[in-house]
Amino acid sequence: xxxxxxxxxxxxxxxxxxxxxxxxxxxxxxxxxxxxxxxxxxxxxxxxxxxxxxxxxxxxxxxxxxxxxxxxxxxxxxxxxxxxxxxxxxxxxxxxxxxxxxxxxxxxxxxxxxxxxxxxxxxxxxxxxxxxxxxxxxxxxxxxxxxxxxxxxxxxxxxxxxxxxxxxxxxxxxxxxxxxxxxxxxxxxxxxxxxxxxxxxxxxxxxxxxxxxxxxxxxxxxxxxxxxxxxxxxxxxxxxxxxxxxxxxxxxxxxxxxxxxxxxxxxxxxxxxxxxxxxxxxxxxxxxxxxxxxxxxxxxxxxxxxxxxxxxxxxxxxxxxxxxxxxxxxxxxxxxxxxxxxxxxxxxxxxxxxxxxxxxxxxxxxxxxxxxxxxxxxxxxxxxxxxxxxxxxxxxxxxxxxxxxxxxxxxxxx
Amino acid sequence: xxxxxxxxxxxxxxxxxxxxxxxxxxxxxxxxxxxxxxxxxxxxxxxxxxxxxxxxxxxxxxxxxxxxxxxxxxxxxxxxxxxxxxxxxxxxxxxxxxxxxxxxxxxxxxxxxxxxxxxxxxxxxxxxxxxxxxxxxxxxxxxxxxxxxxxxxxxxxxxxxxxxxxxxxxxxxxxxxxxxxxxxxxxxxxxxxxxxxxxxxxxxxxxxxxxxxxxxxxxxxxxxxxxxxxxxxxxxxxxxxxx
Ligand SMILES: Nc1ncnc2c1ncn2[C@@H]1O[C@H](COP(=O)(O)OP(=O)(O)O)[C@@H](O)[C@H]1O
Ligand SMILES: [Mg+2]
Numbered sequence: 001x002x003x004x005x006x007x008x009x010x011x012x013x014x015x016x017x018x019x020x021x022x023x024x025x026x027x028x029x030x031x032x033x034x035x036x037x038x039x040x041x042x043x044x045x046x047x048x049x050x051x052x053x054x055x056x057x058x059x060x061x062x063x064x065x066x067x068x069x070x071x072x073x074x075x076x077x078x079x080x081x082x083x084x085x086x087x088x089x090x091x092x093x094x095x096x097x098x099x100x101x102x103x104x105x106x107x108x109x110x111x112x113x114x115x116x117x118x119x120x121x122x123x124x125x126x127x128x129x130x131x132x133x134x135x136x137x138x139x140x141x142x143x144x145x146x147x148x149x150x151x152x153x154x155x156x157x158x159x160x161x162x163x164x165x166x167x168x169x170x171x172x173x174x175x176x177x178x179x180x181x182x183x184x185x186x187x188x189x190x191x192x193x194x195x196x197x198x199x200x201x202x203x204x205x206x207x208x209x210x211x212x213x214x215x216x217x218x219x220x221x222x223x224x225x226x227x228x229x230x231x232x233x234x235x236x237x238x239x240x241x242x243x244x245x246x247x248x249x250x251x252x253x254x255x256x257x258x259x260x261x262x263x264x265x266x267x268x269x270x271x272x273x274x275x276x277x278x279x280x281x282x283x284x285x286x287x288x289x290x291x292x293x294x295x296x297x298x299x300x301x302x303x304x305x306x307x308x309x310x311x312x313x314x315x316x317x318x319x320x321x322x323x324x325x326x327x328x329x330x331x332x333x334x335x336x337x338x339x340x341x342x343x344x345x346x347x348x349x350x351x352x353x354x355x356x357x358x359x360x361x362x363x364x365x366x367x368x369x370x371x372x373x374x375x376x377x378x379x380x381x382x383x384x385x386x387x388x389x390x391x392x393x394x395x396x397x398x399x400x401x402x403x404x405x406x407x408x409x410x411x412x413x414x
Numbered sequence: 415x416x417x418x419x420x421x422x423x424x425x426x427x428x429x430x431x432x433x434x435x436x437x438x439x440x441x442x443x444x445x446x447x448x449x450x451x452x453x454x455x456x457x458x459x460x461x462x463x464x465x466x467x468x469x470x471x472x473x474x475x476x477x478x479x480x481x482x483x484x485x486x487x488x489x490x491x492x493x494x495x496x497x498x499x500x501x502x503x504x505x506x507x508x509x510x511x512x513x514x515x516x517x518x519x520x521x522x523x524x525x526x527x528x529x530x531x532x533x534x535x536x537x538x539x540x541x542x543x544x545x546x547x548x549x550x551x552x553x554x555x556x557x558x559x560x561x562x563x564x565x566x567x568x569x570x571x572x573x574x575x576x577x578x579x580x581x582x583x584x585x586x587x588x589x590x591x592x593x594x595x596x597x598x599x600x601x602x603x604x605x606x607x608x609x610x611x612x613x614x615x616x617x618x619x620x621x622x623x624x625x626x627x628x629x630x631x632x633x634x635x636x637x638x639x640x641x642x643x644x645x646x647x648x649x650x651x652x653x654x655x656x657x
Binding site: 003006007195292311312314315316317318319320321323325406407408411413 | 417474478480483484503504507510511512516518519520522523524525535536537538540583587595596599640
């Protein structure tokens with residue numbers, strides 16, 4: 001090893017220009033792979049958080065009609081869960097963290113001062129705030145148990161609806177009219193980038209206690225249920241159990257899935273994650289190919305060096321150099337160009353990515369969706385190991401050619 | 415040099431070089447060239463052998479085989495009592511490093527490094543520790559009269575000086591035998607004679623030498639002249655000592 005290093009230091013004098021080009025090619029490949037992977041990572045995180053913005057570990061169950069005959073009853077019977085039944089149903093479903101009824105009035109007049117808009121009013125229970133990530137902007141709050149118990153006329157607004165009604169003013173504490181009845185605004189939802197929705201975007205909705213909702217709109221049933229579990233792995237079973245319990249109470253076939261169609265968000269988030277991992281792998285492969293081209297460049301230049309130094313190699317062999325002492329310096333040389341180029345590329349890419357993280361995502365639709373590129377230890381490790389392998393190969397193949405040189409014929413005096 | 419301990423002791427009754435029926439066939443695809451057609455050669459320790467013969471007669475081929483740079487197509491070869499046939503590439507490299515010193519017509523110094531580093535090279539391959547190796551390289555360069563040119567690159571030296579560096583390099587590992595293939599072929603008459611003088615000095619100090627040359631004047635200064643023609647030894651005689 002010492003010998004190899006000695007020889008390497010003596011011989012590693014590629015032309016300055018060639019060394020620079022080689023290193024630049026590797027640096028470029030490294031920048032490409034890091035940027036692509038970082039974009040992939042950013043996309044993954046952003047899509048992930050966008051997908052989770054609706055809520056984590058939840059399922060949404062809609063009210064529909066039976067599609068199977070059951071105990072003498074024909075199919076096509078509508079199933080509507082009653083608001084008043086919710087506590088009983090919940091008590092029979094210990095596997096659920098929350099069972100929330102969601103009653104929706106799609107278009108009703110919402111008035112603040114002179115301004116009236118047609119908006120969506122949902123009646124839900126307190127647990128909805130946590131389950132569906134209705135986080136209040138500072139100074140406000142979500143619904144409280146007392147609101148629900150006392151059937152208070154309080155309202156929580158989606159951030160865009162709040163802006164439509166109140167402009168730049170802070171709505172909290174103000175009074176507004178819902179279908180002609182006065183309500184007090186208790187909170188406004190924090191802005192979030194929501195991907196996936198089932199009853200419009202949260203930014204446009206308004207929320208009142210479900211007890212108040214029932215009294216105001218005079219309908220005793222929910223539009224859908226929101227199921228929450230603590231362990232995402234148990235989502236599937238929890239959905240099936242819920243359908244069974246409801247089927248028992250309302251009298252339909254528990255195997256009749258279409259009576260209560262359900263969206264399992266755990267499942268769809270898994271799909272999103274798999275998709276983004278797929279995108280990342282794809283981007284990584286493109287990056288690795290770019291880097292590989294750089295590696296081929298290194299190998300090519302090294303081949304040229306071997307060819308140029310054929311006679312020197314022959315001389316060294318005549319003087320008693322073993323194969324490893326011929327190949328070692330070449331491998332080291334290929335590796336060192338790759339690593340220097342790789343280090344330069346990593347530095348450049350890191351600076352670029354840092355620079356991009358200062359671009360605000362706020363208000364930039366593309367960035368809100370794509371996210372900013374993010375580096376992670378895994379990306380660093382992947383890039384470093386690809387660099388290492390390419391560097392070794394870039395040195396190894398030319399070195400093997402060097403070791404195969406026949407000293408007697410190269411030293412022949414022509 | 416006479417005081418140095420025997421590094422590779424020779425078994426009693428054996429010559430440094432023992433060749434028996436050595437053949438070498440070059441197979442260049444279509445044509446096969448039989449460069450050596452059965453060579454028997456014994457060289458004792460302390461001999462100074464000149465090999466002469468017309469161009470293309472197989473002298474360089476013989477030298478490559480003697481120096482283990484190449485392997486014979488047939489016959490037996492022992493160097494220092496060690497059988498060469500069947501050795502791996504790395505083992506051959508070690509034999510070359512320990513037992514053989516080469517001097518070429520084209521000098522074949524490494525161009526990027528200094529004269530000093532060139533002489534050091536075989537010692538590096540021989541695993542000699544840096545301190546010893548530096549002392550040895552400096553001693554040898556002094557001996558060939560280049561003590562003041564150690565840091566020069568080969569391109570900064572004259573032909574005669576380059577060949578002196580090459581000779582110093584050939585001696586670095588205290589080889590059993592020094593092989594020189596037309597060492598004066600690229601030199602003018604003065605430096606040629608001069609280099610031959612260096613070889614004579616080495617011989618007088620106890621080295622075993624094989625020198626290939628065209629020049630009969632130079633050849634006559636050796637202890638023995640082997641004439642080769644068309645791949646065979648045609649004459650092998652003691653030279654009349656003129657020097
Ligand atoms: N590597 C080789 N491939 C094919 N033929 C060779 C090779 N080396 C030498 N020869 C042939 O072998 C013969 C002897 O060559 P060589 O030993 O170089 O002669 P000399 O050194 O006496 O001039 C010549 O005919 C030459 O062309
Ligand atoms: Mg020749």
